[in-house]
Amino acid sequence: MSSPASSLLRVRRQLLSSAFSALSLRRFSTSSLLDVSGESKENATLGQRPSFIHPTAVVHPDAVLGQGVSIGPFCTVGSSVKLGNACQLYPGSHIFGNTEIGDQCVLMTGAVVGDDIPGRTVIGRNNFIGHHSVVGIKCQDMKYRDYAHTAGAIVVHQFCRISSFSFIGGGSVVSQDVPRYMMVSGERAELRGLNLEGLRRRGFSDTEIRSLRTAYRKIFMPTDASGGGIEKRLAELVFHDCLFCCTFNPICTLIDISTLKELHEELACVPAVLQMVVSIRNSFAEDRRGICKFRSWSDS
Numbered sequence: 001m002s003s004p005a006s007s008l009l010r011v012r013r014q015l016l017s018s019a020f021s022a023l024s025l026r027r028f029s030t031s032s033l034l035d036v037s038g039e040s041k042e043n044a045t046l047g048q049r050p051s052f053i054h055p056t057a058v059v060h061p062d063a064v065l066g067q068g069v070s071i072g073p074f075c076t077v078g079s080s081v082k083l084g085n086a087c088q089l090y091p092g093s094h095i096f097g098n099t100e101i102g103d104q105c106v107l108m109t110g111a112v113v114g115d116d117i118p119g120r121t122v123i124g125r126n127n128f129i130g131h132h133s134v135v136g137i138k139c140q141d142m143k144y145r146d147y148a149h150t151a152g153a154i155v156v157h158q159f160c161r162i163s164s165f166s167f168i169g170g171g172s173v174v175s176q177d178v179p180r181y182m183m184v185s186g187e188r189a190e191l192r193g194l195n196l197e198g199l200r201r202r203g204f205s206d207t208e209i210r211s212l213r214t215a216y217r218k219i220f221m222p223t224d225a226s227g228g229g230i231e232k233r234l235a236e237l238v239f240h241d242c243l244f245c246c247t248f249n250p251i252c253t254l255i256d257i258s259t260l261k262e263l264h265e266e267l268a269c270v271p272a273v274l275q276m277v278v279s280i281r282n283s284f285a286e287d288r289r290g291i292c293k294f295r296s297w298s299d300s
Contacts, residue, residue, distance in 0.1 A: 057072065081095045085104070112133070133155075135150075163179050166198075173186075176283075179283060
């Protein structure tokens with residue numbers, strides 16, 4: 001015959017086991033997240049998975065949520081937030097202020113995006129915000145493009161643009177624009193080359209990557225130190241003998257027609273190179289902050 005103490009212990013164990021099982025069924029786990037590794041999988045999944053909001057998450061009733069979003073435990077979504085389809089908020093991530101996040105974005109644990117001050121934070125599609133990253137805090141304007149990827153514990157200054165297919169290394173402080181396709185890192189983030197692994201994962205061909213590497217070296221690693229500033233080096237990458245191709249390329253409409261005749265012949269009809277050049281040039285507009293410095297680049 002069991003004692004009252006042992007009976008009470010068995011009952012407590014049964015209650016704890018039941019509570020743990022129920023919590024496990026409801027907890028936010030990686031199995032409830034969407035696979036963002038491929039465009040076709042993304043599109044196929046949209047609309048098929050129901051949205052998931054953990055009971056401990058705080059989501060303002062005025063927030064606009066897309067289809068199939070997953071919001072984990074202890075997350076916060078503010079009143080002016082627009083969250084795209086199939087976005088994933090891992091436990092303890094937060095979105096505040098006038099912030100718009102595109103489809104298929106991921107905020108890892110501890111990430112904070114946006115702030116309740118005047119201004120706007122815009123993040124495009126398929127971006128990955130790493131653990132404990134701080135984006136758009138105390139900012140009046142900050143923009144992420146598509147397919148940008150950040151590691152953990154990064155900080156991005158206001159008015160900065162994080163361009164498509166770029167990568168920010170862990171612990172970086174970004175105070176200027178990150179151009180398209182590039183990788184930056186450092187306490188004051190500097191250009192560290194192209195985001196080669198990210199480009200391969202996103203399906204860029206070997207020819208495109210070789211062309212981008214050639215263009216990057218010509219812009220940031222010139223063999224002739226007296227070859228002029230970055231504007232001249234950018235101009236040398238504009239079309240030479242491919243004006244016909246350029247006429248029908250929408251990217252080329254963003255480049256001054258007077259410079260088209262100066263385009264480098266080898267890189268002539270590679271849209272990715274044109275997009276990179278446009279991204280860099282746009283960062284030097286009067287209302288922009290310029291780009292992160294190349295670590296061996298002495299130009300001001």
